[in-house]
Amino acid sequence: MQSALSDFTTEFVRFIETGRIGKLRDYCEPGVDAELFNIYRNGYLRSVIDCLVSNYPTVYALLGDETFRHLSRQFVSDFPPTAGSLVGYGGEFAMFLDNIGIGAELPYLSDMARMDRAWLEVYFAADSEPLTPAGVTALINESGESGSQDIRLIPASAIVFSNYPMSDVWQQLKDNGHLDKMVKLDRKPEQTLLWRAGPVVQIRALPATEGVFFSGMHDGLSIEEAAGNVIQEYPDFDIGSFFSSLIAAGLLSKR
Numbered sequence: 001m002q003s004a005l006s007d008f009t010t011e012f013v014r015f016i017e018t019g020r021i022g023k024l025r026d027y028c029e030p031g032v033d034a035e036l037f038n039i040y041r042n043g044y045l046r047s048v049i050d051c052l053v054s055n056y057p058t059v060y061a062l063l064g065d066e067t068f069r070h071l072s073r074q075f076v077s078d079f080p081p082t083a084g085s086l087v088g089y090g091g092e093f094a095m096f097l098d099n100i101g102i103g104a105e106l107p108y109l110s111d112m113a114r115m116d117r118a119w120l121e122v123y124f125a126a127d128s129e130p131l132t133p134a135g136v137t138a139l140i141n142e143s144g145e146s147g148s149q150d151i152r153l154i155p156a157s158a159i160v161f162s163n164y165p166m167s168d169v170w171q172q173l174k175d176n177g178h179l180d181k182m183v184k185l186d187r188k189p190e191q192t193l194l195w196r197a198g199p200v201v202q203i204r205a206l207p208a209t210e211g212v213f214f215s216g217m218h219d220g221l222s223i224e225e226a227a228g229n230v231i232q233e234y235p236d237f238d239i240g241s242f243f244s245s246l247i248a249a250g251l252l253s254k255r
Contacts, residue, residue, distance in 0.1 A: 058173035111162035125156035130250035156196035
């Protein structure tokens with residue numbers, strides 16, 4: 001009995017994920033159409049795709065409801081949920097958009113998806129206590145030369161590396177759900193910083209100087225090493241004022 005139930009569950013899950021009836025017909029009583037199982041699959045798809053709409057709002061706004069849902073069905077088939085909760089589902093969506101090569105008019109679409117994903121991860125990231133100026137001084141005084149090794153960016157932060165300068169367009173879509181007209185962006189790399197200050201996720205396109213610093217932090221350098229890279233490339237950069245702005249924005253915390 002237990003084995004039969006397990007076999008049915010396996011076939012049912014396979015059907016929900018793929019839409020292929022397969023051996024589910026064997027569990028139907030005579031005269032019962034196995035296509036009735038589609039009620040459950042349709043409900044599953046609706047829930048998962050609605051989750052993608054919520055998690056990738058700017059991609060949804062750019063593509064429109066019909067196109068987004070059509071692509072999402074393919075995505076769900078390729079990358080079905082594996083966790084017990086749909087919170088955070090869709091981590092492969094930007095890669096998926098890259099691979100299917102959609103929209104010559106929207107070459108920045110997958111970058112939009114990466115921004116949506118970064119916003120989601122920052123929003124749900126663990127809380128941390130930002131360092132104050134006194135906290136930074138105390139940490140360095142306590143730890144000596146190794147003090148900078150104990151300073152990191154807050155967990156609720158992320159850097160998005162995009163091929164197009166699309167942070168302003170992303171913000172418009174995030175705020176309004178639409179664009180007044182289609183935007184054509186010339187290819188030009190951009191780095192965008194996202195971080196959570198209280199309950200609000202902030203975004204900021206980075207100038208080249210700050211981009212060097214945050215790229216170093218992203219690659220695992222200490223704050224001192226990342227700052228050294230900036231000074232080496234931009235000797236006139238005011239690193240003291242920059243550190244003060246990091247602290248004021250609540251971007252630094254203790255490891």
